[in-house]
Amino acid sequence: MAAPTDSPATTNEPYVVEDCRGLLKVMSDGSIIRSADPLVVLTFPDDGSVESKDLLFNSTHSLYVRLYRPVKTPPNTKLPILFFFHGGGFCLGSRTWPNNHALCRRLSAELSALVLSFDYRLAPEHRLPAAIEDAEAALLWLKSQCTGPDTDPWLAESGDFTKVFISGESAGGNMTHHMAVKFGPTGLSPVQIRGVILIMPALFEKELTRSELECPKTAFLTPEACARYSKLALPVGATREYPALNPFGPESPNLENVDMGPILVIAAERDILIDSNLNYVDRLKKMGKKVELVQIAGEEHAFFSIKPLSEATGEAIQAIGRFMNQTGAGSD
Template sequence: MSGQPITDPFEYLQVVVNPDGTLTRNFDRFSSVEPTPNDPQNQTPVLSKDVPINPSNNTWARIFLPREALDRSSPPNSKKLPLIVYFHGGGFILLSANMVIFHNYCCDLANTLPAVVVSFDYRLAPEHRLPAAYEDGVEALHWIKTSEEEWLREYADFSNCFLMGSSAGGNIAYHVGLRAAGEVQELEPLKIKGLVLHQPFFGGNQRSASELRLMNDPVLPPIVSDVMWDLALPSGVDRDHEYSNPTVGGGSEEVEKVKVVGWRVLVNGCDGDPLVDRQMGLAELMEGKGVQVVRNFRVGGFHGEEDFDRSKAHAMHMVLKHFIASFNVN
């Protein structure tokens, strides 16, 4: 990570804002990959398939299933695998669930835990500004609870579900979680146990200490985050909007719903990320509302490191594995 400070965030992101408010993206910037079906000639440890969620909104999901699950014959519920609903990153404006970086990440996640992972592809801003992605996420949960998809019905433990996201996906997991906490009965038999917020993407009008310290960060400097928020937030609001800055005004009363339903929240980050103070502030907010929070912050690193370093991703997944296992300790 070296070179000159980023001065043109649009050039860095390889996007152009069009006069009609849409975004021209460089789709060749990151490689995509097809799902991996159950092929006897390919003994990959994790299988995957794509399924539509809402064709009218072009939302869909890639489901990941550890191959070892197929060796079980009609497993009882206690032998089913935890269900992870995953939201990818990209600043709300970029990327897709079929990108190689997210495909590999979810494969490793499904294999390490092991778990059934549903990686959800939501609508992007600015064509679909927030809260569109949150609404898509809630819709995905309702789709899961009624789905006849074999991999979900046969191998996923609906009573052991976690919402997880990285970067902007962590923000989505948080806001989808707030909404889901208010409709737990409507989501049955899907029972969410907790949220996993991995380097969640939050902001605010006033720079945090970590943003000032890492103003020239080569990965996600504040000027890049600013552009993402400008393109993602509802028109006419600033970065102190609740979608971006949940700590404004003492925090959302909706956080108390997370306490009421008894969910735990894992917040993962590192001090090499300009957003780390935002992430710690969110953890403090939730703790102040009585939510059980597990903090996992480490020294060094950078924003999105686990997307590109599979050894770092594995270490984070081991933390998550321990977090999930802790729910089964009496």
């Protein structure tokens, strides 16, 4: 029987060689097709309690940050500043996705915080360490807002630059780790980083962990998906020991004497990355780091942003609130 006319063997038309949830397709000719659709196509209710706006923070790469502020913020009240870096395997995601937008509204309302949700360059068009470089640029932008003459009015009116927290989910949690290593509590002075929050961080080890090996095929994030994202995000030829992915690899910085400040790790019980998250916490504790672990029962990877209005996400937000208060956001 003759091969179908649309078979890659019988046509010069490009065909899909990598497909990330239908939102990103890499073609056989090297071209890339991105969908404008978000991962979660839902409408989330907005009670009007939080206002938001977009600002350009990196003109070189046309990157934007979305600011969130509780509407009923009393005059002359300074709010803690919470960074948030979205997830997506370094390949997907946007501050504009409805689920991320709803999540940041909730964070701002329930934490009484000025939330800053940053975009960053995505792979494979921009492979690592591009995303980490953009996170660094985001923090330096905040420092310029603190010290420069053109501070955004919301930050000037409502932002407390002495009470800044860095957070991120999945790939964003990975980026948060690297910001803690890069800047620590005082590396952005006069901005003060009071703590970092890693939510199901995408941090890997040389060998597959037990939770990776035993991950069910029906999981939200599978080993195959992890391998696909890594292949697209890492520099060509890099492995799981690449420093951006493996914080304890042979080419990664020695963290023994690095002041990372207080750290909160939020892990999900049924996450493929649960073992690597627990190992991360254990190794940092053995180094004497101030690390707190919160496990959310029954949840899978990325529940925090995929289900922004869920009870599980609410539980995680409560843990974040306690952490922020304990590390100084609740007192001068």
